[in-house]
Amino acid sequence: MGVDGYSIGAMNGATLSTQITFVIGEDGTTGKVVEIVPAQTPTANEKDYTWEYVYSPKAQSFTVTYVDDTTGEELTDHGLTLTGVTAGSYADQLASDKWDYAAAGYKLDTAKNATDPLSELSGTFGAQNAGVTVYLTHQTSTTTQTQTITRTINYLDWRPKRGRDGLLNPPNVDHDANTDHHPDN
Numbered sequence: 001m002g003v004d005g006y007s008i009g010a011m012n013g014a015t016l017s018t019q020i021t022f023v024i025g026e027d028g029t030t031g032k033v034v035e036i037v038p039a040q041t042p043t044a045n046e047k048d049y050t051w052e053y054v055y056s057p058k059a060q061s062f063t064v065t066y067v068d069d070t071t072g073e074e075l076t077d078h079g080l081t082l083t084g085v086t087a088g089s090y091a092d093q094l095a096s097d098k099w100d101y102a103a104a105g106y107k108l109d110t111a112k113n114a115t116d117p118l119s120e121l122s123g124t125f126g127a128q129n130a131g132v133t134v135y136l137t138h139q140t141s142t143t144t145q146t147q148t149i150t151r152t153i154n155y156l157d158w159r160p161k162r163g164r165d166g167l168l169n170p171p172n173v174d175h176d177a178n179t180d181h182h183p184d185n
Contacts, residue, residue, distance in 0.1 A: 005086035005127025006055035057085035060125040062132065064118065066099060069109045069135045070182075084125050091123035101136055105182035109135040139181040 112135035
């Protein structure tokens with residue numbers, strides 16, 4: 001007998017009604033109340049008992065891992081572990097501890113994460129919690145750079161006194177530059 005994500009914190013005997021009451025809450029006295037009818041109905045010859053099972057939430061945790069998908073490396077300096085209890089909130093922990101990867105030159109790898117997986121979290125620990133991996137790539141930008149180069153071309157004619165003055169031929173050179181905004185590059 002049990003409730004997923006909780007353990008029996010206390011068991012108290014009392015006079016039997018026809019129900020067993022489970023008090024489920026972080027402090028053991030408040031929260032959800034689940035009433036279950038016993039499998040056996042007492043007869044007139046049996047002493048009546050009620051057993052009250054007080055369930056306490058189990059400790060819960062999960063990790064948030066960041067992976068640089070450009071290099072394939074886990075960014076171990078920025079991962080975090082959220083800790084609490086079943087049905088407890090981790091929203092404040094996440095808000096204060098999550099990494100601002102954009103400020104570090106990363107962006108979400110939308111090929112692996114359509115949206116930021118941290119924004120999809122409920123903010124409350126469940127009975128079982130899977131870790132979350134955020135895949136990132138380096139922020140980059142492409143710019144077109146144009147430069148004019150001036151060159152003089154002198155032509156010589158083998159015939160005497162037939163030399164020509166130099167011609168000015170200014171070509172334009174266009175170049176696309178990709179810039180990686182990650183600080184290690």
